[in-house]
Amino acid sequence: MNEKKGKSKFDYEIEEFHNAFHNMKDKKIALYGTGRMTATLVAGVGDYQIIGLCDRDESLIGKEVYGKPVLSRKQAEEQADLLVINTDATYWNAIYKRIQDWNIPIYFRNGVRAFLEVKEDKENPYWQKSLNELKSVVQSYEVISFDIVDTLLIRKVMSPFDVFRIVELRLQSQYGEIDFCGVRKRATSMLEQPTYDEIYAKISETSGWDLETVETAKRLEQEIEKSLLVARNDVAGLCNEIMQEKEVYFVSDMYFTKETLWELLTINGINAKREQIIVSCELRKDKKSGELWQWYKDDVVKERRALHIGDNLKSDVDMPRKYGIESYYVMSVNEMLEHSSIKDIVPNIVSVQSSLAMGMVCAKVFNSPFALNASFGKLVFHDNREAGYVLLGNLVYNFMLWLINNAKADGVEQLLFVAREGYLLVPQYQHMRKLLEDTNAPKGIYLEISRRAIWGASIENIEDVYEIATFPYGGTCKEFLKDRFGVAAEDEDLDNKRMAEVQSDPKQLRAFVEKYADVILSALLTEKTNYKTYTDGMNLGERIGVVDSLWYGSTQYYLSKFLKQKVHGYYFTACLDESNRYIYQNDMKGCFQRKEDLSGKECSVFRNSKFMEAFFTAPNGMLICINSDGTPKHSEPMSNQLNYSVRLDMQEGILEFFFDMVKLQNRLGLMERLNDELFSDELFDVLMNNGFEPTEEMKKGFYFDNKILNDRESRIWE
Known part of the structure; x- marks a missing residue:
């Protein structure tokens, strides 16, 4: 099993936190986020006063995660001196939108006081891109690679963590109260570049669950991933086209092995071969650090012209360029939502059902990464x-x-x-x-x-007539009698008098009703x-x-x-x-x-x-x-x-x-x-x-x- 050893990216994360908050060791700190990064931090910063965690999932409140209590908003405001959003930077804006009114100083994990990024969506240069442009660009390169999840395939949920929440719901329906999300996070945090099998071996070792429960969870997670993933038709179609004439690879930072990724690509209509798939967990190198791109350049691309297509600005765009591989950025569904005319919904996507609903909506209207380009971000x-x-x-x-x-x-x-x-x-x-x-x-x-x-x-009687007559009406008295009671009155003066005037005076209205009660x-x-x-x-x-x-x-x-x-x-x-x-x-x-x-x-x-x-x-x-x-x-x-x-x-x-x-x-x-x-x-x-x-x-x-x-x-x- 690939246990953490030496100086890893996790060690660098701890160093970054220390550099950002070393002058706040005397402060009581709450961390927002219960993912892998928080598991790493809690284990590595014992000299800080981390009093608890916060999360969008309110069902966690009162529980312990990584040995720390999950706090409510009120508890965080009363007990902590500051709150640190301890997640990947791509989620900072969405999280801060959700919690910006909390009565506590809020920081990003880099030490910067949290702020809302104002995105001038209409001026976004991304809107100038198009599928036709991408088709033209790929013609200039000998080797093409694609990111997989969020580029070729998308999930019908808005966060990968929601996959774990669904697994937890399934397990709880079968076994009762069970903290799958916490157990899986802890297991992943103990490993570096793990495979799926290694994660579940660690779960078996650390959870205290019997073998049946572990195997059930392992099977469910993979089944649920398959159920949620769908192809992005424009990009998948382009991929299948260019595979007929060019050398194509699929490069992914993922815990699934190439066998599983091949199956996911195949069932979604992408004609990949196993040998075309390059995955971090098998190489023990990832895109984010650049190590995988160094290997890819040296062992696969060599001196040829290569292009990578992906959605992550760091892992898929900046890093390959550092190693002589050109890149083409396509927005993920989440990024499209963040830059769209309905971006204000993002902070409200909290429950599993809300994630499923938005996942379905986005899979329909943002399936193409270029769906918003002609309208400059406006949903059409x-x-x-x-x-x-x-x-x-x-x-x-x-x-x-x-x-x-x-x-x-x-x-x-x-x-x-x-x-x-x-x-x-x-x-x-x-x-x-x-x-x-x-x-x-x-x-x-x-x-x-x-x-x-x-x-x-x-x-039934005149009092009922009076009661009905009190409801406002904007036309003439003659129109009122016809519309409300079906009475065709012939009185000429009714044509010129507004019913609202009669209704404004209870005595006048009473007299009006009494006059016409019998005929009504x-x-x-x-x-x-x-x-x-x-x-x-x-x-x-x-x-x-x-x-x-x-x-x-x-x-x-x-x-x-x-x-x-x-x-x-x-x-x-x-x-x-x-x-x-x-x-x-x-x-x-x-x-x-x-x-x-x-x-x-x-x-x-x-x-x-x-x-x-x-x-x-x-x-x-x-x-x-x-x-x-x-x-x-x-x-x-x-x-x-x-x-x-x-x-x-x-x-x-x-x-x-x-x-x-x-x-x-x-x-x-x-x-x-x-x-x-x-x-x-x-x-x-x-x-x-x-x-x-x-x-x-x-x-x-x-x-x-x-x-x-x-x-x-x-x-x-x-």
């Missing part, structure tokens, strides 16, 4: 289906999981998806139910309903009868819930009143504070709001409610009432309905995301579905905050309208 969708996948796929996926789990916990047997939001939500729900093979999930039913229709159906009650009697016939025909049981987008729950309240039974309510976001009079009669839950956000206004779904309501609509106008023959009577279609096809295209992308996520979690063996509602809302927020360029169909197809208030429309995107 190829079509409406891709827009649905990226913009709404993860959001609705998390909502559906949350909905199923909560409805089952509440004992709900039927879920009524209210019109018009439910027109798209019902097929989404049915698709999810089918993918999960969950026969215990409540039955999903589309319910023809609107505030206008259920108000009319639930009115008479007109609504038929509507009430017809709606009862309609709902009776649905064979509704006693355990029902309604699914609506947002926010007060008035439709739920009036439906409950009409049906004379309790109705559970499930919303994207809901107003649960005392200002909402309906919470006293309704059982309401909101998916995307934090526990402390009772108003439901702090989530992105609420801030972007105009778009949500414009998307989640039906191809028909608002329901006015149910006709005597049981058919729905709708208002005239508006611009959202006339441009409905863009929603159907986006719907295909949403359903594709469902399929991909469930399939991926199945392949990973994660049968207890992962979800992260807060992250999905945060991603939606970053996207909606000028994070993408809408397609032309999206610009033309989404309008805010509200027939309850008035007939006016306004475009979501100008």
